[in-house]
Every structure is written in structure tokens, then in C-alpha cells.
Amino acid sequence: MTNDVTGLYQEFGDERLPPGQRETSAFPVLSKSGTPDWDPETWEFTVTGAVEEELAFSWDEFRDLPGETQRQDFHCVTGWSKFDCEFAGVSFLELADRAGVDDDAVHVMFSALDGYTTDLPLEDCLREEVLFAWEYDGDALSEDHGGPLRVVTPHRYAYKGVKWVDGIEFLTEPEHGYWERRGYSQTANPWQEERYS
Numbered sequence: 084m085t086n087d088v089t090g091l092y093q094e095f096g097d098e099r100l101p102p103g104q105r106e107t108s109a110f111p112v113l114s115k116s117g118t119p120d121w122d123p124e125t126w127e128f129t130v131t132g133a134v135e136e137e138l139a140f141s142w143d144e145f146r147d148l149p150g151e152t153q154r155q156d157f158h159c160v161t162g163w164s165k166f167d168c169e170f171a172g173v174s175f176l177e178l179a180d181r182a183g184v185d186d187d188a189v190h191v192m193f194s195a196l197d198g199y200t201t202d203l204p205l206e207d208c209l210r211e212e213v214l215f216a217w218e219y220d221g222d223a224l225s226e227d228h229g230g231p232l233r234v235v236t237p238h239r240y241a242y243k244g245v246k247w248v249d250g251i252e253f254l255t256e257p258e259h260g261y262w263e264r265r266g267y268s269q270t271a272n273p274w275q276e277e278r279y280s
């Protein structure tokens with residue numbers, strides 16, 4: 084069963100297409116550097132920081148987590164949006180629930196195999212549509228689009244969706260990720276055109 088969350092724009096604006104965006108049917112690849120190698124034998128995903136219990140998963144363990152399928156939109160800060168992407172994976176809420184988020188956690192840092200990082204306020208992560216996705220349109224997520232595992236953030240510009248994600252850290256104070264250190268917005272709400280800080 085596919086959960087259609089494409090209506091979430093109504094929380095933020097009147098139009099499904101955010102201002103200054105144009106719709107595309109292509110799915111361009113945008114990476115700061117190349118596609119990193121990964122090894123299913125040694126791959127590890129960690130949940131660390133301000134939590135009751137830090138967690139670590141092998142690839143097999145991660146794939147045993149309860150998955151779900153969602154239909155979502157994808158908004159790139161460079162100006163293109165792609166509607167109706169079908170992603171399957173495990174929700175941020177599920178991982179947060181298993182780790183037990185401390186009361187003083189306010190922010191989250193995501194890390195990746197290529198050294199990319201991004202940060203989001205905790206409240207922007209504790210939402211059903213924030214998925215750690217392993218499938219796109221019914222197939223295993225391609226390596227260029229972040230396979231084996233990426234984050235999707237349909238309520239935020241897509242630079243918040245870390246490809247090749249291998250960990251999240253709960254923080255008691257905000258810190259900046261890769262693009263945020265270079266002037267991009269920490270909150271990145273497409274309907275407010277929060278592109279730069």
C-alpha cells in the first residue's frame with residue numbers, strides 16, 4: 084500500500100509547486116563529488132548523540148526494519164521539482180522511537196559515505212514523510228541517487244535529503260552541514276523560498 088503524502092504542501096502554501104520552481108519529469112543527479120563505493124558486509128548505520136540508547140545497524144539489520152511506501156514530491160534548490168516519486172524505506176520516526184530522543188535534543192546532523200553532511204531542526208525531522216529510502220519506483224535505489232540508502236525530505240529542499248546516508252546524530256545545539264556552512268538555509272522551506280541563509 085502506498086501512502087500518498089503529496090498533499091503536504093497545503094501545510095505550507097497554496098500551490099503544490101513551490102514559488103520559483105519548475106516541474107520536470109527527469110530525475111537529475113546532483114552530487115558534490117562522485118558516487119562512493121559501499122560494501123554490504125562492512126556498511127554500518129549509527130544513531131548517536133542525545134538519545135537514551137545509541138544504535139548501530141548492519142545492512143541486513145537495517146533492511147529488517149519495518150518499511151513503508153510513500154508517494155512524494157521532490158524539490159531541488161536549483162529550481163526543479165519532480166512530482167509523484169515513489170520511495171520505500173523506514174521512517175525517521177521509527178528510528179527516533181527506537182533510540183529514545185533526549186528531552187534536550189533540538190537538532191539533527193545527517194552524515195554520508197561521501198563526507199556530505201546536512202542538518203535540520205529536530206521538529207522538521209520528526210515527520211512521517213522523512214524516510215530513509217532504499218527503493219525508488221519499485222526498484223532498489225540506484226547508486227547515483229544515493230543507493231543503498233538515502234533520506235528524502237519532500238517538505239524541504241532536497242539538499243536536506245542525504246544520499247548514501249550512514250548515520251544521524253541528535254544535537255543539543257544547532258550545527259551546520261556541508262551546504263549550510265556555505266550559505267544555504269538551515270530550514271530550507273521551499274514554499275518560503277528559504278534557499279540561502
Ligand SMILES: Nc1nc2c(c(=O)[nH]1)N[C@H]1C(S)=C(S)[C@@H](COP(=O)(O)O)O[C@H]1N2
Nearest residue numbers: 111112113114115195199228242244245246
Ligand atoms: N551524500 C550526499 N547527499 C546529497 C548530495 C551530495 O552531494 N552528497 N547532494 C544533495 C543535493 S544538493 C541534492 S539536490 C540532492 C540530489 O539528489 P539526486 O541526485 O537524487 O537528484 O541530493 C542531496 N544529497
Ligand SMILES: [Mo]
Nearest residue numbers: 113159160242
Ligand atoms: Mo541541490
